Amino acid sequence: MLSLSGLWSLPCNPTASAQPMEQFIQQCVNALQWGSFYALIALGYTLVYGVLRLINFAHGDIFMVGAYISFFVSTFFLSSSGPALSRDLALALTIPCTVVLTSGVGVTLERIAYRPLRRKGVHRLYVVITALMCGLVLENGNLALLGASRKALPDLLDKHIYMISGIAVTNLKLIVICTALLVFFALHFIVTRSRIGMAMRAVAWDEFALPLMGIPLDRVIVFTFMLGSGIAGLGGMLFAMSYPVLDPYMGAMTGWKAFIAAVVGGIGDIRGAFVGGFLLAFVEIMVAAFLPSTFRDLFAFSILLLILWKRPTGIFGMPMSTKI
């Protein structure tokens, strides 16, 4: 076992890039990229929770479905028997197709699994359990349909590695980080400034009084699922581009962690999901960077537990009387 002191006392070339400061900045860049994925998934969790008070545990698997959709769509666009488009064009078309198709999956899930239960007025707990089961159905359905062998997304982007004073950044990493930021600001704008966003907040406020005001409840809910799943689809595609080994269970673990990030940030709050996602990634990466990597998850989640212990409602969360 390597201890930290053992690591730094090793003889190293002073001109080499083994400078602690550079390492730290590199780890920050790593955390920004990894956090972008958590943030993109956590936004979907928090959106659905914020509007419906429903923890959509299938969300991580919708992210997985998004990654697979991007695989099929891009393979189709690039295949010689299909349209055989150039890579740039394929990339430009895969993004909207993935987002639209993944939101379709999210909306379908809402329509066939959650809405019937909501209509019957059952307790939220049953809907949450249904969501868990939907996630398992998506995972195992994928396994049954596509088999267990893993898929690799075709290269859609020429990867460039930029070395800026010893810190390596790829163009893809920059795209991922910028996308996460853009999605956050767009979502924030939609929820706080647009009419449909106002309707979403109204559903969260009082879902029973809303139809009396003439606001179509179902349409608002469908829009929420569309938005959340679309973001997950975009995240799934970027994930597949960054980590090009797809398997049916990839969404489960990442999804759970993103859910934890959303809770730590304060579930139901968009800023919370965003900040929570990056916070989790920073903690995970820094623990692995400065402590033996064996303890990564143990330490990372102990730290998050401490944060929740101090602030049970999360960083941005408000205490609420009716949670599930």
Place this chain on the structure above:
Amino acid sequence: MKASRVALALLCLLFAAGTAQAANSIKIGFPIPLTGEIPKVGESTKFAAEMLKEEINAQGGLQVGKQKYPLEFIYEDNESKAESAVNVTLKLIDRDEVVALVGPQSSRQAVPAGGVANDNEVPMISPWSTNPDTTFNRPWVFRGAFLDPFQAPVAANFASKQFQAKTAAVLFEISNDYSKGLADNFKAAWEKLHGPGSVVAFESHGPKDQDFSAQLTKIIGLKPDFLFLPQNYSFAAMIVPQARDLGFKNPFMGSDAWGSAELMNLCGKACIGQFFSTHYAAAGATGATKEFIDKYQKKFGYVPDDVAALTWDSVNIVLTAIQKGGVVDSNVRKMRKLIRDNIAATPKFDGITGSMSFDEQGDPIKCAVVVKVSDAGEFTFVESVCP
């Protein structure tokens, strides 16, 4: 209480019925990873075994003594998990009453499943497991592959010669017996060659990790001459490109778990030019090995990986032992004992992955090869190392 007793009685009846029919065919069980982390390994196992079974059954079955017995292979999915490996192994032993087990493949499943097979006195041969614990002090358990204490020095010696390396870094999977065991053995072997502290980084990751940037940044900062990755092919395919993205320019050295037909589909260009130690080299094979490769490629459309070749050999070892016994006993326990004794007494077996004989621990004494991933994505022979 009563209901459970009735159920038990029924179960006993079922088993009795099963035993009565057992003499008609020879049942061999395969607790293999058809889903989970390494599905391609399970697929290769099944394909190789099916190919052998079809060949033998086409001739009316396996000739034992004066009679021919059809083969029946039962495949159970261990989901690449240790718990599931134990469950399906027990299922194969108790419910299906197999006379021998081939698999599991990865040490993570083979170590616990080997314990189950040994306790139940069923001969088991793991074609691909390289961790010593699989067979250690287990007279009923054998393997078709060389051991990690042998593989690790092969990798260490090769890397110091090929890369002129003085320092090494290791990134392994903490929850995997295979990866962890090989990493420890490699560290010991490397430090024996280049002195203490020459393994500059010894990092690990979890079973579900997809992002390795934290560990890799740490490793790259310490400037090792090469990075040793005792990893399954699915992890290798993620780690190698990520290390390149972080600016790592030095070579990688892999282990036998890289040698899947799927490595190049997942890893792409980044894995070209890397080396790994393995059980056989498909490119440039001759004789019986070539025959096997051609048959397999014709039937399934891709070059068989080491798992397929080792499975072929392992099943053949079991079948040879059955033939040597000369009888198919309808008593499953007697039959299992007979097979075990005959495997242990195998003087020398000429397989497609080289000739081997078993030592007192049930481990074969055989050679390892180092292969290079060529520009065409083939695993080409570089050198052979024998014990």
